[in-house]
Amino acid sequence: MMRAIVIGAGVGGLGAAVRLAGAGAEVLVLEAGERVGGKLGLERAAGHTFDTGPSLLTMPFTIADTLAAADVDLADRLELLPVAPLCRYRWADGTELDSHCDADAMAAAVEALEPGAGDAWRSLVEQGRRTWELSLPLFLSEPLGGPLDLARRSGTPVDPRDILAHTTLDRFAARRFADPRLRQLVERYATYSGADPARAPATMAVIPYAEAAYGAWHPAGGMHRIAEVLRDVAVERNAEVRLGTAVRRVLVEHGRAVGVETADGERHRADCVIANCDAATLYGSLLDAPKAVRAIERAPGSLSGFVLMLGIEGRTEGLAHHNIFFPRDYRAEFADVFDDPQPPHDPTIYLCNPAATDPSCAPPGDESWFVLVNAPQSGPVDWDAEAERYQEHLLDRLDALGLDARRRARVVLRRSPADLERLTGAPGGGIYGTASMGPRAAFLRPRNASPAAERLYLASGSAHPGGGLPLVLLSGKIAAQLALADCA
Incomplete structure (x- = not known):
């Protein structure tokens, strides 16, 4: 039986654990903290419950797909409540705008601020759809090493304009909207990847389409319920989750990851290791991989x-x-x-x-x-x-x-x-690892298959395809698929 060790019980690690355990692997998840979820944290005080990380769920199909890998139906485990309005924006001049997942309602809202902006918004969402339909199967759902991988997968060279990588988000917004308030609204999407809108690629403009297509949701009981459900399903499929167990280093023999050593000196052997920690921590602390560290340091932090x-x-x-x-x-x-x-x-x-x-x-x-x-x-x-x-x-x-x-x-x-x-x-407390700034930013994220050791995989917001709950779950999916292909 294939044995896998997952370092960290964040959403990416738990998602990978669910998939591996669902495929019949023996899985051990080692988490340094006393609670699962990673950045999807939780605080309680005086009857109040606070989610301390992601606060909005989009693309719930990523959770459903993860649970389905273990033959579990999302509807049986999580009640998803629709959020409406999606967001209420207020500007310094007192203007308010309620954003909506419904494209027509959103177009009407922006039209009220700038005549003609409704059509510009519909055009933005349509461009986002085209970018999304190209990116999801070719980029977001597959391991990636660089632009050539994307070209090979699509069969033809990919024009940067097709994925809005040829310009920055602030310029993209300025070409569509004259009103500075609407420009701000669009520019804010850069912060979803920890970036500056003046340097982030306009690819981030896919977000309005994703919100329109998949809705905005809140799990009943709080966002932390997502991590709890992933943990429960992993354990039901015989994965073991150990809390309060920090990993000191990844064990590598003959260029291959063969297990980990915990802070108390205990060693655990495995056929593969999946790291659900920040890539800089993996390469700088758990491995001696200075080349990988230098590559991360060259990219701007989020x-x-x-x-x-x-x-x-x-x-x-x-x-x-x-x-x-x-x-x-x-x-x-x-x-x-x-x-x-x-x-x-x-x-x-x-x-x-x-x-x-x-x-x-x-x-x-x-x-x-x-x-x-x-x-x-x-x-x-x-x-x-x-x-x-x-x-x-x-x-x-x-x-x-x-x-x-x-x-x-x-x-x-x-x-x-x-x-x-x-x-x-x-x-540094960076939320998304490296920031998505520059036309090649998406290709500079650490790969899911580590170049530092065979059978070592990354599943986190700091690795491909990026940060945010849905993408972290996709990172866990890619890492688990690579591990199963190499080790099962």
């Missing part, structure tokens, strides 16, 4: 985030489930994050209020807010020294928005980039 978790007394008029408050100077925010690293003075504020959809996350009549702002990684900024001051600054900003947060907050928790690094092992 942004991080500063988080407040607020248990709020009472309900807040005008808040949707997902809310974005844009600053007056959007470019200054990204300069603070990437060019001259410092805590952004006037950041875009994302406020997730899941009680709008799922009241179970808070005491009756109250709300549990997850407040996230873009932030530079730890290292360039001493976040341990800055965290208290920046927490107070953000509470002031929330009050300036009329949310009365400071007075009503019965729970105040925070998580800085330094905290994220300590909790998840992500270098």
Whole structure:
């Protein structure tokens, strides 16, 4: 029987474990923390439940496909609640726009801000569809080593314009919309991959299509339920999940991964190893692979985030489930994050209020807010020294928005980039590994089949095809398929 070891019980690792165990492999998952989920974390305090990582589920077919590999139906394990509106945007001038998964409703919403913009939005979604239908089978669902792989798979050279890699997201938005508010709305999609919209490829404009095609969802009970379900199914298929078990190094013999050694010195042998940790951690700490480390360091790191978790007394008029408050100077925010690293003075504020959809996350009549702002990684900024001051600054900003947060907050928790690094092992607290900046960015991510050792595979948001729950699940799928092809 094939034996596989998975380092890390994040979503990518658990997804790979479900697939391997479903195929009959003997699977051991080793997780350093005391809870599964990785960045899909969870905090509870005074009756409030906070998801501390991804807060929106799109492309639920990626979960369904993962569970189906173990003969489990998604509908039997997770209740998915539709989120409407998709997001409520508010600009500094007081303008509001509710975004929708329905393309016609969304076109009408943007038309209200700029005459003619409705048709431009439909054109954007259609371009996103064409890019998506090319990218999903040829790129997102398969291992990739470079542009030539994509050309071989498609049978013809791929024009960068077909995947919107020939221009940046901000230029793409500027060509379609005159209104700066609508440009901001489109540019925000760069942050879904931890990037600056002035440097991110316009490929990120596929996101509106994906949202329109697959909807926006919230699992009843919270996003962390996704990790719990993946764990449960893996265990039901005889995988073993050990918590509180840190891996010290990957064991390599004759150029092949043969197991791992844990922090307490115990060794576990296996036919293959799947690393569900940051690629920089794998190559810099668990292996001696300086060439791979240098390749990662040449790519720009993704942004991080500063988080407040607020248990709020009472309900807040005008808040949707997902809310974005844009600053007056959007470019200054990204300069603070990437060019001259410092805590952004006037950041875009994302406020997730899941009680709008799922009241179970808070005491009756109250709300549990997850407040996230873009932030530079730890290292360039001493976040341990800055965290208290920046927490107070953000509470002031929330009050300036009329949310009365400071007075009503019965729970105040925070998580800085330094905290994220300590909790998840992500270098600098980067959320997405390397940032998707530049036309070749997608091809520079670490490969799923490690070049440092045979039978060593990567399944994480820092590896191909990228960050975000759906892509991490696809990363786990690719890694599991490679392992089964090589070892079964």
